[in-house]
Amino acid sequence: MIKYHKVSKVYSRQDKAVLKDINLEIQEREFVTLVGYSGAGKSTLLKMIYAEERPTSGDVYFYKTKINKLSRRKLPKHRQQIGTVFQDYKLLPQKNVWQNVAFAMEVAGKSEEEIAEDVPQIIDIVGLKNKSHKYPEELSGGEQQKVALARALVNRPKILVADEPTGNLDPISTWEIMQLLLKINEYGTTVVLATHDKDVVNRIARRVISMDKGKIIKDDAHGRYCI
Secondary structure (H helix, E strand, O other): OEEEEEEEEEEOOOOEEEEEEEEEEEOOOOEEEEEOOOOOOHHHHHHOOOOOOOOOEEEEEEOOEEHHHOOOOOHHHHHOOEEEEEOOOOOOOOOOHHHHHHHHHHHOOOOHHHHHHHHHHHHHHOOOHHHOOOOHHHOOHHHHHHHHHHHHHOOOOOEEEEEOOOOOOOHHHHHHHHHHHHHHHHOOOEEEEEOOOHHHHHHHOOEEEEEEOOEEEEEEOOOOOOO
């Protein structure tokens, strides 16, 4: 599904390689966790999936498509297949829960009928059915992240990229988000997660890719956080 072939990334201003000769494959329906110290290259690796970053050398594939060769015109269609969730929730403060989730469908050009049908379903899945009309400032951090997750999923992406999605959350909210990610994966969505949370990584016991100084140093099918 996703393939990195001899991928390196060098920022010319810093003359520093953040990724070095990465070879990696992620299959459909996998749940993959990237771990490593800050600066190991995890976020850069994730950003290449939705073409926010492009490799200095090598290629990144989404099925048979070279992501790094996509034109600007083709990028929106590619990104519609990818859901993204970050540490900061990036919600629109002037819109309520329902409107924040619906906005993702509006941008994708979905009809009013599709929006009316799909938005309540995904809000229910993330457990916010009774808070559809609440605004971000009225929600806890965990609830805001659930809204961000619903927004990322409402267009039924093939892959969900989650970059430190629990970084600002307490342990209870963290585990609620992780349970949702696991449920989403069970429904068939590929999940690629970057996290520093050792407890989360060890508890879910899925595939763990350990990174250090821009390189993959370990890849375990049912791994633990061992850096």
